Amino acid sequence: xxxxxxxxxxxxxxxxxxxxxxxxxxxxxxxxxxxxxxxxxxxxxxxxxxxxxxxxxxxxxxxxxxxxxxxxxxxxxxxxxxxxxxxxxxxxxxxxxxxxxxxxxxxxxxxxxxxxxxxxxxxxxxxxxxxxxxxxxxxxxxxxxxxxxxxxxxxxxxxxxxxxxxxxxxxxxxxxxxxxxxxxxxxxxxxxxxxxxxxxxxxxxxxxxxxxxxxxxxxxxxxxxxxxxxxxxxxxxxxxxxxxxxxxxxxxxxxxxxxx
Amino acid sequence: xxxxxxxxxxxxxxxxxxxxxxxxxxxxxxxxxxxxxxxxxxxxxxxxxxxxxxxxxxxxxxxxxxxxxxxxxxxxxxxxxxxxxxxx
Numbered sequence: 234x235x236x237x238x239x240x241x242x243x244x245x246x247x248x249x250x251x252x253x254x255x256x257x258x259x260x261x262x263x264x265x266x267x268x269x270x271x272x273x274x275x276x277x278x279x280x281x282x283x284x285x286x287x288x289x290x291x292x293x294x295x296x297x298x299x300x301x302x303x304x305x306x307x308x309x310x311x312x313x314x315x316x317x318x319x320x321x322x323x324x325x326x327x328x329x330x331x332x333x334x335x336x337x338x339x340x341x342x343x344x345x346x347x348x349x350x351x352x353x354x355x356x357x358x359x360x361x362x363x364x365x366x367x368x369x370x371x372x373x374x375x376x377x378x379x380x381x382x383x384x385x386x387x388x389x390x391x392x393x394x395x396x397x398x399x400x401x402x403x404x405x406x407x408x409x410x411x412x413x414x415x416x417x418x419x420x421x422x423x424x425x426x427x428x429x430x431x432x433x434x435x436x437x438x439x440x441x442x443x444x445x446x447x448x449x450x451x452x453x454x455x456x457x458x459x460x461x462x463x464x465x466x467x468x469x470x471x472x473x474x475x476x477x478x479x480x481x482x483x484x485x486x487x488x489x490x491x492x493x
Numbered sequence: 494x495x496x497x498x499x500x501x502x503x504x505x506x507x508x509x510x511x512x513x514x515x516x517x518x519x520x521x522x523x524x525x526x527x528x529x530x531x532x533x534x535x536x537x538x539x540x541x542x543x544x545x546x547x548x549x550x551x552x553x554x555x556x557x558x559x560x561x562x563x564x565x566x567x568x569x570x571x572x573x574x575x576x577x578x579x580x581x
Contacts (some may be wrong), residue, residue, distance in 0.1 A: 293552060373512075375505050383505050384498065439539055439563075467500035474500050479507040 234292040239263055249293035250382050251276045252283050253319040285316045287328065292331045295355045297410045298336075301348055308493045310339070326363050329356065347401035347426055354403050354432065364393030370489035372482055378485045382492040388457050388478070393436040397452055402428050404445045437485055444484075453477040454486060530579040531564040531570035539563065 239247070244263055251260040264272040288311040292299045299307045314335050320328045333352035334340045342349055358401035378386065397403075402424050407422040435445045446454075449470070456466055467474045481487040530541075540553035540561040553561040562579055570576040 277531055372508055376509055380498070380502070384501050461502045463498050463504060467497040467504065471496075471500065475504040475507040478504045479511055482508055 239309070241299060248276075248279075248321070252280045253316050263437065284312060284315055287320070288312065288390050290325060291315075291329055291332065294359050295332060295352055297355060297407055298348060298352050300349065301406075306341075310336075310341070310466065313339075326359075327394045332356065345401065347399075347406070350399040350401050350403045351401070351406055354380065354397060354407055354434070357397055357432075357434045358441060360444065361393040361395050364391075364436055366438055367391055367488055369485070372490070373425065378492055384462065386463045386490050386492040387460050388400065388463075388481075388487045389491065390454060390458055391435045391488050393434075394454070394458075394486065395434040396458065397430075397432045397434070398451060399430045399432070400428075401426050402430050404430050404443070407443070433486065435486070442485075449473065450481070452480065457481070457487060465488050496561045527567040528564040530562040530571060531557050531565045531569050531573065531576050532569075532579050533557060533575040533577045534573050535561040 244260075245259040247263065250256050258273075261272040264275055266272050267275070282384070288308055290309045290439065291314070292304075292307060294486050295307075302393070314332060318331055326482075333349040333356060336349035336352055359460055375383065375386070394412060405417075405419065405424045406421065406426075408418040408484050409414050409417070409424065429448070431448055432443065433451075433454065434441065436442070453466070453474075456469060461469070463478075466478070470477055478487070502506060518572050535553055536556050540558075541563045557575055559577070570578045
């Protein structure tokens with residue numbers, strides 16, 4: 234009795250399984266052998282090609298992590314990640330989320346947890362870069378609001394704004410791996426790793442901005458992101474609220490407001 | 494006047510004191526600028542979209558690569574040293 238032909242869906246499923254795992258048996262039944270290469274070897278060419286592209290892509294997303302663990306380890310670790318987290322959308326820029334969580338679960342990183350925090354920073358940079366640019370509001374319009382409207386006003390961060398907190402000095406680690414001479418950059422071996430870091434990353438026109446802020450600024454921007462009104466921000470931050478707000482607007486960390 | 498109201502009013506005053514008005518580059522929503530792809534003038538990591546064997550914006554590896562491009566208002570590219578307008 235002849236085996237019924239595979240449906241297109243089955244064929245695609247088996248091909249995907251072959252590309253993202255070592256299970257090449259099922260797809261090999263549907264692939265012709267040619268020349269000296271077996272069906273499994275021919276499918277393997279596709280697997281290597283897909284893995285190669287995704288590994289290079291991950292290396293470009295996580296360049297500091299790549300340097301920290303070494304290219305050879307990074308490639309092997311990426312292979313594991315790619316098999317367990319194949320792309321879920323046809324847009325490559327979506328790929329790579331969860332890499333830091335995958336690191337956190339892996340035994341190899343048990344004693345170097347700070348590296349997966351660096352991965353979170355690198356993913357935040359990627360997300361910020363791929364968000365849209367927005368126009369900045371004319372803040373002089375605040376003067377036209379009534380007192381009640383001013384109190385209920387809510388402020389908006391750029392959509393690209395990523396607000397991070399880490400128990401490790403990941404901003405310094407990131408700086409230490411950049412070729413440019415940024416202010417405050419020190420060699421990796423001189424960095425005191427165990428210290429809280431508050432960082433924001435956002436996109437301004439065609440520039441990606443990454444700035445270390447203090448804990449109060451971090452709390453303020455987090456509160457703004459929660460859509461707290463000016464009255465609520467004043468209640469929470471008391472006297473520093475004026476400086477926090479003006480400084481955030483001046484630096485481009487707040488780009489507009491709305492009132493109800 | 495409650496303490497929060499006083500603080501909020503002072504905060505608004507601080508913002509207004511900055512004298513920030515709309516950015517000079519702000520355009521009206523209905524104003525459209527025709528754009529074109531301009532290659533050969535892009536700094537590393539500043540390119541638009543996929544080209545040159547990589548998949549992503551911001552992945553150009555060198556300054557001024559002949560295959561990397563950014564979108565510019567039409568007519569700008571021909572004024573730039575090394576700028577080449579790409580079709581499409």
